[in-house]
Amino acid sequence: MSQLVKLGVAAVLASMVTGCATVKYSSPGMLKNVSVKGAKGAEDGQLVTITTSGFYMFWAIPIVSGDLRWNERAKTIEGGTSLFQDQVSYAELQNALLKIAESRNCDLAEVYFNDSDASYAGASYSGAIGSCFGSSAMSVSAILMPRKTTAK
Numbered sequence: 001m002s003q004l005v006k007l008g009v010a011a012v013l014a015s016m017v018t019g020c021a022t023v024k025y026s027s028p029g030m031l032k033n034v035s036v037k038g039a040k041g042a043e044d045g046q047l048v049t050i051t052t053s054g055f056y057m058f059w060a061i062p063i064v065s066g067d068l069r070w071n072e073r074a075k076t077i078e079g080g081t082s083l084f085q086d087q088v089s090y091a092e093l094q095n096a097l098l099k100i101a102e103s104r105n106c107d108l109a110e111v112y113f114n115d116s117d118a119s120y121a122g123a124s125y126s127g128a129i130g131s132c133f134g135s136s137a138m139s140v141s142a143i144l145m146p147r148k149t150t151a152k
Helices: 002-017 091-101 125-130
Strands: 021-025 045-055 063-064 081-083 106-119 133-146
Touching: 002 021, 063 125, 091 133
Parallel strands: none
Antiparallel strands: 021 045, 045 063, 045 133, 063 081, 106 133
8 A cells, every 4th residue: 555545544533533622510519618719709610622623734624524504403513523614723623612601591611712723744755745744623611600699
């Protein structure tokens, strides 16, 4: 099997496992004994983490990425993958986080973004071809704090 065929198979397999979006929540009550300075009420909240990743050719052409589109009817992020679309950005993560917070009637505290990139370059011939591909993964985590309702 030629090196190009092997690399093509590897790229297809990589695109199947990269390029997904996930939303995870901590269990209710997990923050009971945690105090966050300047965020009164955080102990009643939940930690949310949104992660997305993508696989690119020449670091500019998206092959596959995590799907962060908001489903307005279900009030949730569907997750999954998007072919040839790039949804790996701070703006996409922030938009998803704000929509989740609003749908749950929550404010946000302790918001953290994380970004990491990878290259597949190496010293061999296949590494030279691998240098044409890269991946990016980004995540945001925050505490969802339920808004206090005031009696009128």
